[in-house]
Amino acid sequence: MTDELEQRLTATLDRAAEAAPVPAYDPVGAVHVRRRRHRRRRVAAVAAAVLMLTGAAGVTVRHPSGPDPRPAPGHSFAPDRIPDFARLPEPGQVWPGSVHTLPATLPDGHRYGVAALLGEDRYLVARDGFVDVATPAIFDVRGGTLTEIGDAAVTDGLVRPSVLMVRRVGGQVIWLLEGTRKNRWGRELWAAPLDGGAARLLTTVQAPRFTVVGDRVVWEYEAPGTAERPGGPLVDLRSVSLAGGRVTQIAGSEGLSLTYVGPWTTDQRLGTGLTARDAGVLRNLATGQRLDWRANPDLRYVQCNPAWCSGRDADGRLGLQERDGSGLVRLPYRGTLQATAGGRVVVAGVNVPAGEATVVWDRDTGRAAATVRALPEGFDGDAGPHLLQLFDYDPEVLTLRTTEAELVVLDLGAIR
Numbered sequence: 001m002t003d004e005l006e007q008r009l010t011a012t013l014d015r016a017a018e019a020a021p022v023p024a025y026d027p028v029g030a031v032h033v034r035r036r037r038h039r040r041r042r043v044a045a046v047a048a049a050v051l052m053l054t055g056a057a058g059v060t061v062r063h064p065s066g067p068d069p070r071p072a073p074g075h076s077f078a079p080d081r082i083p084d085f086a087r088l089p090e091p092g093q094v095w096p097g098s099v100h101t102l103p104a105t106l107p108d109g110h111r112y113g114v115a116a117l118l119g120e121d122r123y124l125v126a127r128d129g130f131v132d133v134a135t136p137a138i139f140d141v142r143g144g145t146l147t148e149i150g151d152a153a154v155t156d157g158l159v160r161p162s163v164l165m166v167r168r169v170g171g172q173v174i175w176l177l178e179g180t181r182k183n184r185w186g187r188e189l190w191a192a193p194l195d196g197g198a199a200r201l202l203t204t205v206q207a208p209r210f211t212v213v214g215d216r217v218v219w220e221y222e223a224p225g226t227a228e229r230p231g232g233p234l235v236d237l238r239s240v241s242l243a244g245g246r247v248t249q250i251a252g253s254e255g256l257s258l259t260y261v262g263p264w265t266t267d268q269r270l271g272t273g274l275t276a277r278d279a280g281v282l283r284n285l286a287t288g289q290r291l292d293w294r295a296n297p298d299l300r301y302v303q304c305n306p307a308w309c310s311g312r313d314a315d316g317r318l319g320l321q322e323r324d325g326s327g328l329v330r331l332p333y334r335g336t337l338q339a340t341a342g343g344r345v346v347v348a349g350v351n352v353p354a355g356e357a358t359v360v361w362d363r364d365t366g367r368a369a370a371t372v373r374a375l376p377e378g379f380d381g382d383a384g385p386h387l388l389q390l391f392d393y394d395p396e397v398l399t400l401r402t403t404e405a406e407l408v409v410l411d412l413g414a415i416r
Helices: 003-019 035-041
Strands: 053-056 059-061 100-103 112-121 123-125 137-140 145-148 158-169 170-181 184-193 199-203 208-211 218-224 233-240 263-264 279-284 289-292 300-304 311-312 317-322 335-340 345-352 355-362 368-373 398-403 406-409
Touching: 053 137, 100 335, 112 158, 112 398, 112 406, 145 218, 145 263, 199 218, 199 233
Parallel strands: none
Antiparallel strands: 053 059, 100 406, 112 123, 123 137, 137 145, 158 170, 170 184, 184 199, 208 218, 218 233, 263 279, 279 289, 300 311, 311 317, 335 345, 345 355, 355 368, 398 406
């Protein structure tokens, strides 16, 4: 690092410490649940993307029914508001009205992640790992009860199931299930009413996650037999109606991947055997809007969202930049750095002197918080956030495991 850059970073951190009531950290991103790393490695090569939703193959639907599509975030990266990631208070000290403290296990003894807050101390949850439970549930903390979503049709003939991801979509619950049915391993998309009722199978998929845009569920698809192809597998995006029906390929989605800020996609695909791009385009899945991005020459493996980009320098340390490659700010940390909540919130896992920090940083206000876990003696790897996010790129809440006895659930829509 040059003297000029070092002075710039020092000044940046000093200004942030004076201006921000609480510094920040970030926790959503490339690394999710530690205990699921072995499973993520199996699916890390699955990539795809989307330009616009289709009602049928080759037919473009620019404005799907459903909520108004979210525009590109308007706030820009502000280098003078970066907090000191190594000295942050706990989330409850920063956003007391947005933090919910829950027991570390459900009444049935299983560990779990939270997908949504339902009010009156009720939470939409999914058990963590292969626990022979194939459905999400509603956890009533006050009553100490669990109410399963769906019915026996989900588990019929299924062996070693695991719920990978859950989304609340209006009055429906959509979830991605992994397991072995009739001696064949696979993944399935299911839907059921939140207030009770029969579950319905939407389709089978390969992907470890999905997103919802308007009235369609979208996921990444890899063409069979192309995993070892020079240049990487052939990928695209597929979709199906929330009501079920025929699966369609999204027109023009070849080579694209979902980003951490829905409904945006990117042509940057990172993984073993793939060459990272140094420039490309973001595409809005709902509107077709395009935004160009370019990596700063001093950063590698750059990932962008509509608001900002992150990458690593030659020494593996994190860096932040604008979408056009300008405004580079180097951070003295290794780890992961990702966006959520439309790019407003940064979530990170970084190595700090006290251990491995999971940081949440609201870029609009400059406020930030972190939880820190001591690292094993001799640990020499990169940090990742300790989250129970069920593979969701764009969650309603963050679930952080702070101790063996409790979870901290942070409502992203309420932090300010």
